[in-house]
Amino acid sequence: MNKFKLGLIINPYAGIGGSVGLKGSDGDEIRAEAFARGAEPRAIARMQRCLTLLQPSTSDIHIYCFAGDMGEDAAKQLNFEHTLVGHPVAAPSNAQDTCMAVAALLKESVDIILFAGGDGTARNIADALKKENADHQIVLGVPCGVKMHSGVYAITPEAAGEIMLSLLKNQLVNVQSCDVRDIDEVAFREGKVKTRIYASMYAPVLPQFLQQVKNSGAAQDEMVKLDIANYLIDNLFDEVLYIVGPGSTTKMFLDQLGVDGTLLGVDVVLNRKLVAADVSAQQLYQIINNHSGDIKLIITAIGGQGHIIGRGNQQITPEVLRRIDRSDIYIIATKEKILSLQQRPLLVDSNDPELDKSFSGYQTVLVGYDEFIMYPIGVSDSASVHS
Structure with a gap:
């Protein structure tokens, strides 16, 4: 069988405002303020925590990604075979780059898009899939954002890795339509939580069917x-x-x-x-x-x-x-x-x-x-x- 085609997207600045009390990271001004307060990016490290669990299966996986901190760096550091499908246009990368990465990965017919980000990243990916008429593309999120309300994310980077391992081992992993939610960051900074269902995407979910089938006659x-x-x-x-x-x-x-x-x-x-x-x-x-x-x-x-x-x-x-x-x-x-x-x-x-x-x-x-x-x-x- 061909290698598992893993599409990789990292929003390197996801969650950057959390540790410095900004309650979000959407927008250039917020990111600049976060850096001014001494924030450090964490999304690449969290994606690496997920990918580390897959290292025993590196011979079965081929990663497709954008250059630099949007995916290439993480794949290189963990010695995964990978192919660059594009480069971010903006510096630092932004939502448009995320959407461009999605379109490029779809052209490669990847089996799944594994992405690191927050609710804003999930929203960007949902927009890109809709634009490309690829609503049934399977995705899985590695949680990195400040606010995490979307159902497409695993609960931890390691949990995302476990789900990926189950897929690679041909175990039965449920695929469900999961809500993509977005929060009003302005209201959030004022202490109010206002979320809305923005879209839905298909994501693999554990527990496996194997644990759910009992006494089937x-x-x-x-x-x-x-x-x-x-x-x-x-x-x-x-x-x-x-x-x-x-x-x-x-x-x-x-x-x-x-x-x-x-x-x-x-x-x-x-x-x-x-x-x-x-x-x-x-x-x-x-x-x-x-x-x-x-x-x-x-x-x-x-x-x-x-x-x-x-x-x-x-x-x-x-x-x-x-x-x-x-x-x-x-x-x-x-x-x-x-x-x-x-x-x-x-x-x-x-x-x-x-x-x-x-x-x-x-x-x-x-x-x-x-x-x-x-x-x-x-x-x-x-x-x-x-x-």
């Missing part, structure tokens, strides 16, 4: 499939072509939608109606060629090794897969099915090795109603099967 498994189906139905878009792969989890979606789909075939849905059932590869390719709108794919793991492509759904050919953006692929599975993989990655075997490699990395998996985890996808070869 067949009935509970069916309820989970129903939750997954209902979430998909509640989020269907008009004029979008949905290709639905085989499996009992996808069949539950078709049943709840009220269409006569197949358990073992590939079906096609448009505007909540069945366009074609049990299609061949040729039929499927003709259908997508005749469709001018967006295309989404709904698939689940088939077989004991966790294949999502290449086992029971060979109708979904490389030619079809190339027509679908990776962000438009819904991988759905119950927690029990994921747990049964025993931390092995999901597998792709499309009969096109180069295409298979492009899937390698981390992907969100829908495991309940609006309930996601991050899980790795590997290539179906001897190395990944026995890992």
Whole structure:
């Protein structure tokens, strides 16, 4: 499997006003006053506390970052393999540089954006993701700010490191939509706490599902499939072509939608109606060629090794897969099915090795109603099967 692509952003001045009683660090004037009072930056050191926990896994990680104190310095000092994706324009760096860094990291298709900052930094990143139409990008914050009200932050730098370790070990880590809050710093300096929900971002959260699954029987498994189906139905878009792969989890979606789909075939849905059932590869390719709108794919793991492509759904050919953006692929599975993989990655075997490699990395998996985890996808070869 490819290396974990870690996008790194550090707001080097986050929290600089806290130790000198300024109750915030937003704005050039506040930062200047903080330095005048003898404040010292702490964000790089706090990010290093997080990254230190990942040092045993350095061979599995490639960091993408901006130059200097926005990421490069921390990666260098801890000997992480890294690639520079840009340089801050301002000196010192500012919110615009943060947004530029986000855009550059998205071009690298990073698996997660790990950032050090405060609520203002989280707000900047949320703005950048919205601008780039990348609302589902996974992020995780290392807390460095004076005021910390946003749910995207771990409770400590070490806690952020533990979450990252869990992802690297292929453990089941919940991915949730977390509030990004911002505080009125002027009111805060006057002793008043005024916060508001500014946006939301997706972040990995512990405890792991492994600790939450207890005595799951067949009935509970069916309820989970129903939750997954209902979430998909509640989020269907008009004029979008949905290709639905085989499996009992996808069949539950078709049943709840009220269409006569197949358990073992590939079906096609448009505007909540069945366009074609049990299609061949040729039929499927003709259908997508005749469709001018967006295309989404709904698939689940088939077989004991966790294949999502290449086992029971060979109708979904490389030619079809190339027509679908990776962000438009819904991988759905119950927690029990994921747990049964025993931390092995999901597998792709499309009969096109180069295409298979492009899937390698981390992907969100829908495991309940609006309930996601991050899980790795590997290539179906001897190395990944026995890992």
